[in-house]
Amino acid sequence: MRLRNVKGAREILEQSNFFVSNPEEVKGTWNRLFDNDKPIMLEIGMGKGDFILGMAKSHPEFNYVGIEKYESVLVRAIEKLDESNLENVKVINIDAIDVEKIFDREITCIYLNFSDPWPKKKHHKRRLTYKKFLEAYDKVFKDYANIELKTDNDSLFEGSLISLCEYGYIFDDIKLDLWNSGKENVRTEYENKFASLGFKIKYLKAHKKIEERNEI
Numbered sequence: 001m002r003l004r005n006v007k008g009a010r011e012i013l014e015q016s017n018f019f020v021s022n023p024e025e026v027k028g029t030w031n032r033l034f035d036n037d038k039p040i041m042l043e044i045g046m047g048k049g050d051f052i053l054g055m056a057k058s059h060p061e062f063n064y065v066g067i068e069k070y071e072s073v074l075v076r077a078i079e080k081l082d083e084s085n086l087e088n089v090k091v092i093n094i095d096a097i098d099v100e101k102i103f104d105r106e107i108t109c110i111y112l113n114f115s116d117p118w119p120k121k122k123h124h125k126r127r128l129t130y131k132k133f134l135e136a137y138d139k140v141f142k143d144y145a146n147i148e149l150k151t152d153n154d155s156l157f158e159g160s161l162i163s164l165c166e167y168g169y170i171f172d173d174i175k176l177d178l179w180n181s182g183k184e185n186v187r188t189e190y191e192n193k194f195a196s197l198g199f200k201i202k203y204l205k206a207h208k209k210i211e212e213r214n215e216i
């Protein structure tokens with residue numbers, strides 16, 4: 001998702017209590033920032049924020065951090081968050097590949113909602129479920145890696161199933177038509193858009209034990 005450049009986007013972000021401008025400095029101490037020891041859930045590619053806002057409202061028992069690589073998109077999310085008085089959400093402006101610079105074994109679950117599908121084979125390495133991203137995610141999870149993914153895109157869904165399986169993830173749940181499955185679901189902007197065009201929403205939940213990490 002690319003929006004036209006929002007003038008002064010950085011300044012707008014920095015004025016919000018929801019925006020963490022120095023996330024590298026918070027590495028290893030995110031629970032201290034939230035001032036509690038509740039599990040931390042991470043949404044990567046949060047877009048305009050409907051999902052993280054809905055989840056944070058429904059689940060005060062968790063903390064949420066949203067990642068978005070474009071400032072102009074994040075501004076739209078911040079506008080919505082600023083109207084709430086939620087204390088369990090923070091957002092940051094980074095690229096997903098840099099997660100390991102920001103978190104250290106602090107994350108319980110990663111949500112990947114309607115990630116860019118990168119349909120051409122030569123671009124599959126850019127998918128957020130490609131091996132190099134899964135390796136980076138390993139560094140941020142606590143003892144177990146948990147990933148939940150939603151998409152309208154068959155190729156991304158199939159590619160993600162294969163990539164996660166080859167990387168050692170075990171599937172807890174798979175839905176090929178989430179909206180008609182009866183499963184509780186907080187919808188995203190893209191989800192509403194694609195469902196209204198007649199696409200079925202695909203969903204998966206997978207986990208993996210994190211192997212012993214070598215201490216330096």
Ligand SMILES: C[S@@+](CC[C@H](N)C(=O)[O-])C[C@H]1O[C@@H](n2cnc3c(N)ncnc32)[C@H](O)[C@@H]1O
Pocket residue numbers: 001002044045046047048067068069070073094095096097113114115116188189190191
């Ligand atoms: C197709 S949009 C989906 C937005 C939202 N999750 C939804 O479902 O409505 C994908 C979002 O992921 C962001 N994104 C893509 N690649 C990213 C990356 N490597 N790191 C962080 N954000 C990324 C894009 O800027 C865009 O906002």
